[in-house]
Amino acid sequence: MIRLAKLCALALAAIVFVATGATDTGRLPADQLAKAVRSDSISIPTPGELFAALGKSEKTNWSGQYRGPMPVTYRNRAQIALNLGGLIADGFIAVQAKDSQQVKNIGSDIIKLAKALGVSEHLLSRGKSINEFADNNEWDTLQEELEATQNEVKSSMQSHADQDLVILVTLGGWIRGTQVVTAAIMQNYDERSAKVLRQPALVRFMQSKINEVSPELRQEPLVKDVSEQLNGIEKAVSFPAGKTPAVDDVRKVNEAVTKVMTEIESKELPK
């Protein structure tokens, strides 16, 4: 009760300050822009943020974006990490669709894939929570739980000296999220939705993180292939500020990310 009162007071204070606190305009010099901190934990948006932006401007058929069951028997660790990220994005789609059974199925697959990477110990309790929240239709809490699951997978990887795989989980999630969003926009195009696709700096940042992984991992055929294709994707999402992507632009992004996603899912790795 005391906590609630504190929060209300803070919210009230915020409203008071909002009315008076508009900032003066200024400009940052280019050298400072270049020195800005960039980190996976805050600079890369989650699939949930992307879907939240899309969900406002149109009636999205989220369940129409499901894909068939994914094999959870991959052997290549880089491929498992990329697919794990994609699967977490699928979890966010099921939350948007408010489909409790689909959330539970995906939660179970996330645990299986995480187990293959040796990071499942802490995740078992997350899996149970996901099931409980899904049974109770607690969609906001489920979204938070999925975000927390994704972060727990990543921190577990860091503590197991699998730091290099973290960016692959993030990248897999972004590719799957972008595939879904572009498909949904193509089905029901509107300008406000299409604006979410402009993300050149984000793709550039993920590319730079991949360039920092160990040479052995970078030379793996799938990682090399995904990295090369990211250059094309960066161009496809580099719209000038203020320009709304047309249907054709959306289709090009969709084709580019679908091609990468197909390779990530494939049991046959590129040679």
Added chain:
Amino acid sequence: MKRWLPIFLSILVLAASVAVRAETDAEVRARKDALDVAGAFSNDGFKIRDGHWCGVLKPHEHALVAVNLYAGNQYWFSTASAEPAKIAVSVYDESGKQVTTESYNNGEKAAAGFSPANSGQYLVSVDLVEGDGGSFCLVYSYK
């Protein structure tokens, strides 16, 4: 054996230096306070992103953190300092131009809110207005 010892020690030191840095008590405190600020916006339907950035603010310096945002969403960037100070948050677009934000300032806690017209990269600046500096933490929420 003696020849290998320095090499082994160098590797050990190198490994320790690249290991993930644990957060200090001050950063944990600052994060808790930043989450308290963000919690106030949750009443208005904002979801707190499960990610944060902690750093150190020095007098006459600001911390600049890059974020990638989506047009159509509304955002609040909430920050808190672990030590007594007056801090402020401002947001710049990818060209470095400051964007107009709603703001909340309360000593060592501050927040800035806005709705981007364009998707893309933005820079969140945490400024030390008064005080000797120290640890701070930044979180953000969206809806």
